[in-house]
Amino acid sequence: MSAQADSLKSILFALGANFAIAVAKTAGAVFTGSSSMLAEAIHSYADCGNQALLIWGLKEAKSAPTADHPLGFGKAIYFWSFIVALMLFSMGGLFSIYEGVHKLHDTEPVKYAWVAVGILAFSIAAEGMSLWGCLGEIKKDRGEQSLWQWFKTSRQSELLVVLGEDLAALGGLVLAFGFILLSILTGNPMWDAVGSIAIGVLLVVVAVLVGVEVKALLVGQSATPQRIAQMRAHLEAQPEVNKVFNLLTQQLGGEIMLAVKAQMAPQPSDVALVEAINRVEKGLREHFPDVRWIFFEPDLRD
Known part of the structure; x- marks a missing residue:
């Protein structure tokens, strides 16, 4: 970057x-x-x-x-x-x-x-x-x-x-x-x-x-195409994520709002699924400091 x-x-x-x-x-x-x-x-x-x-x-x-x-x-x-x-x-x-x-x-x-x-x-x-x-x-x-x-x-x-x-x-x-x-x-x-x-x-x-x-x-404009591509590649590389269906971003000055719709890897329980999402969100914020808001939707299809 x-x-x-x-x-x-x-x-x-x-x-x-x-x-x-x-x-x-x-x-x-x-x-x-x-x-x-x-x-x-x-x-x-x-x-x-x-x-x-x-x-x-x-x-x-x-x-x-x-x-x-x-x-x-x-x-x-x-x-x-x-x-x-x-x-x-x-x-x-x-x-x-x-x-x-x-x-x-x-x-x-x-x-x-x-x-x-x-x-x-x-x-x-x-x-x-x-x-x-x-x-x-x-x-x-x-x-x-x-x-x-x-x-x-x-x-x-x-x-x-x-x-x-x-x-x-x-x-x-x-x-x-x-x-x-x-x-x-x-x-x-x-x-x-x-x-x-x-x-x-x-x-x-x-x-x-x-x-x-x-x-x-x-x-109202999204983050740059390069930034979106970087975020998608990062998400797809995470073991907790099977497939990224969609990314929606909004540029808010120097900060970004991100909404993610993805298929998560199978987890043994609801609690484990929530913890997996939290790990993914934490990794996103560490890798992309300008991402301030994340709305994550786990789903089976787009």
């Missing part, structure tokens, strides 16, 4: 990088009058708020079960991840497009453009480090999967969001860098406004992709 990715570490890494970048880009936007820089500053502050929401979501997801929520609050992280995707779409993407369209009709030359270029270069380096840290944590979880396969199958919504934010931020910075250079080389400030629109489109696309994946988790 792969190592467990540290979601909180990735979030804190991104939060620190984005706050430093936001401050630098705010100063650059005020100093240069760049709309691309202003769009990027707003995006970075929105990212800081997004990461604060993810931290809150992780904390809430660890709350103890209650009578009203007997399976706990693990799915709370999916709700906050979806809110973050909406914020990335609206505060990031739509605002950037609006700012760019506004500037197309009221173009202004970029003041001190080389200052903006320098700040963007710093931001690209900082955001690259944040993305590197996020990818390092994702690698622990994805194993031999490609990054795209992991994105489509991962059940860690907070990591999906951080990855999407980091990729969108880095792509936006590269676009802002390129379009400001075009404005300098051509002397046409229109390119700066076009850059803001391009950044907004990128953010909207990333937000939609992340939102679709998180929505599936929010509605």
